[in-house]
Amino acid sequence: MAANQMREKVYTELSRITHAISNPKRLELVDLLAQRPFSVDELSREISMTIASTSQHLQVLKRAKLVNTSRKGNFIIYSISEDKVVKLVSAVKDLGFRKYAEIERLIADFKTDKNVLESITLNDLLARSKKEKLFLIDVRPEGEFEAGHIPTAVSIPLDQLKKRINELPKNKTIVAYCRGPLCVMAVDAVNFLKARKFKALRMEDGFVEWKLLNAD
Amino acid sequence: MAANQMREKVYTELSRITHAISNPKRLELVDLLAQRPFSVDELSREISMTIASTSQHLQVLKRAKLVNTSRKGNFIIYSISEDKVVKLVSAVKDLGFRKYAEIERLIADFKTDKNVLESITLNDLLARSKKEKLFLIDVRPEGEFEAGHIPTAVSIPLDQLKKRINELPKNKTIVAYCRGPLCVMAVDAVNFLKARKFKALRMEDGFVEWKLLNAD
DNA sequence: AATCAATTCAATAATTATATTGAATAGTTG
């Protein structure tokens, strides 16, 4: 076989990967699965699609070997096949968030709507935690915390925040994080806490971003 | 605007990027442009397509902001818009080369055909150069060397190798590199040198891989 | 073994992608 033919075939194989994440819903699915494994049913609710359509998209991802399946009772559980998949999606977001004025605008508008006055990044968190004592909370649903979290974080899912508010210190700054920059849970948590006179800050990055930073 | 709508729009925007590289020919184009800027005409020859088709693909890449254009005389020169694009394609290759048995097989078969007995990687090169004196040659066409090369390398384009063979040492091991693992130029160079009793080795990685390793 | 629940499959219709040919354009060069 000639070298040209080989190259052509390799790029065709490689494009299976990029084709799999070329659809917005499938990109969202992979990004969600980076948090933890989910059932088809859960995923379909998260991405607002019929179960059948979600299943089809998941099968495309599976054929491209970006995700695996396993069974748990009646449920089929989809999960990311390996860390490099998360890295790939991270590279897409990294490029997109910087390169596309449209995306910047969408996120900025969203922050205005949600009344987000201040957000910090992972780097800010590290720098700041050297100067003052911070209280880091992970406001994602429990299962995602259990699948992995930033070491010093305490799990307080958003829907438990009201009744567990006595667990939070009034004298320290509370930093809340969730799934990442596109997720609202930490924003809602911070607004709730601020209304009750806590010192609270949202961190844009989540566990997945932390993990990528602390890999290699 | 609700958070869900924002997320949906952001993923739609992000999928412009992944859609742009979801086609094998476009993936190959971006990978080529990582070496240096090229004209439409040069690119169409490299990827074995009509000029019109190549132009259409390039316009898709441009709309997705992965490449820029400039003019040089009668030619339109396409180039990568920023380093993060190269990083993205590298993440795709990184995943594909490991994950796809099919790709591994294609590359292995190609090596057998080309009689490639031994290949080293960038890491091997660094380790080995501490123990013995190596003579590193860049066998890509001159323009690509000029656009960027590994610091210690000497430019000897493949088609000049025969007449410049006296520039090469008999007592050192010669390491040849080109565009990367899918490129044949270094393989051909090594086979040519070995037939003339030089000690020669192919390095799979190229300048782009070196640059990514020596970035951040 | 029958029932049940979660997921997948099949069929459909509308939309979008692809490669090609040949014409049009825009900018450069003599």
Place this chain on the structure above:
DNA sequence: CAACTATTCAATATAATTATTGAATTGATT
């Protein structure tokens, strides 16, 4: 400014993608 050249555009036919509905399947559970 006329001729030229590289690139883009337009039109076309074929193929692939997408979301949906409703039926089929596959294990688990009773």
